[in-house]
Amino acid sequence: MLNVKSLSLGPVQTNCYIVSNKQKECLIFDPGEESERIIKEVRKSNLNPLAIFLTHTHFDHIGAVDDIRKTFNLPLFVHEKEVSWLSDPSKNGSAKYAELPNYIVGLPEKEHIIRNEQIFEIKDFIFKAVFTPGHSPGSVSYIFENDGFAIVGDTLFEGSIGRTDLIGGSMEVLLKSIHEKLLILPEDTIIYPGHGDYTTPGVEMEMNPFLHGF
Template sequence: MLNVKVYSLGPVQTNCYIVSNKQKDCIIFDPGEESARIIKEIRKNQYKPLAIFLTHTHFDHIGAVDALRELYNLPLYVHEKEVNWLNDPMKNGSGKYAELPNYIVNLPDKEHIIRQEQVIEIGSFKFNAVFTPGHSPGSISYIFEDDGFAIVGDTLFERSIGRTDLIGGSLEVLLKSIHEKLLTLPENTIIYPGHGSYTTPEEEMEMNPFLNGF
């Protein structure tokens, strides 16, 4: 059974997830900020990081990528539609806020560009990369079927949905992604969002006002 730890980081409290196994191997999802805090947790728990995965590349999900990758020599997995967002502050959103630094992630040549939905296997970890665009064109949800949870970024929240007024956003596309890719999961699947508390497909089908009438 996998262990999931969540850390709310940075100026907008973005959820970073560290998923680990019994051997202390781990995968890091959306390290948005506060690299020192993430590194402290990795050391405290004696984790052995294997990779970084991004649900999408908005600034609040990428801020600690370079620091972690440099320290642990980690591969980075990102959707092909948002590769060039990593070093473009206007596309990743940081350039719109004067109080923020320009968030730039350097992408080495040998990175892992996710071009199609696929099963991903790293060490003993096995999960599905499923495309859930709408909040951004390259949004990905990572589905751990055997362990009953999904890391969905800013696609679906507890009683809410991702915003669609940013570059490449679309309400119609987002709702289609939610209904076809997330609400079709087993009803008790734990949905881990990019912000806030976890939820389940069952709860959101019954209680989410943004999904009624779709």
């Protein structure tokens, strides 16, 4: 049984997820900001981090990547379509906001670029990376089917969906991703979004106004 710890970080309260097992190993998803809080949580819980995974590379999801990666010597996994966004503030969105620094993150090693939908088996963490573009062209959702949850970034929220007015965004593509990749999951699957509270496919199919009439 895996444990999911959520930390809401940074100026827009982005959810970072620390997924751990009984052996005190963990994976870190979307370390968006406040690296000191993430490091403190990992050390307080006596966890051994194995890797960082990104759902996408908007600035609020990548701000702590380099600090976390260097502190724990971790590989970074990211979709191939957004590798260049890590070091390009005009793409990752930080250039739009004068009050923010330009977010420039070091590129991952070539072998850690996600090019195809695939099953990851890292120790006893078994999950599938599925492509859910629309909010951004390289958005990835991570489905932990055996454990009944999914980490979906800014694709689907409680009662809402991701914005599509940023670079590479598309409402049509986003809705297709949600219906074909997320709403097909068991209705009680816990959906962990990039912001806000968790939800389930069952709740969203019934209550989410953006999904009706697709």
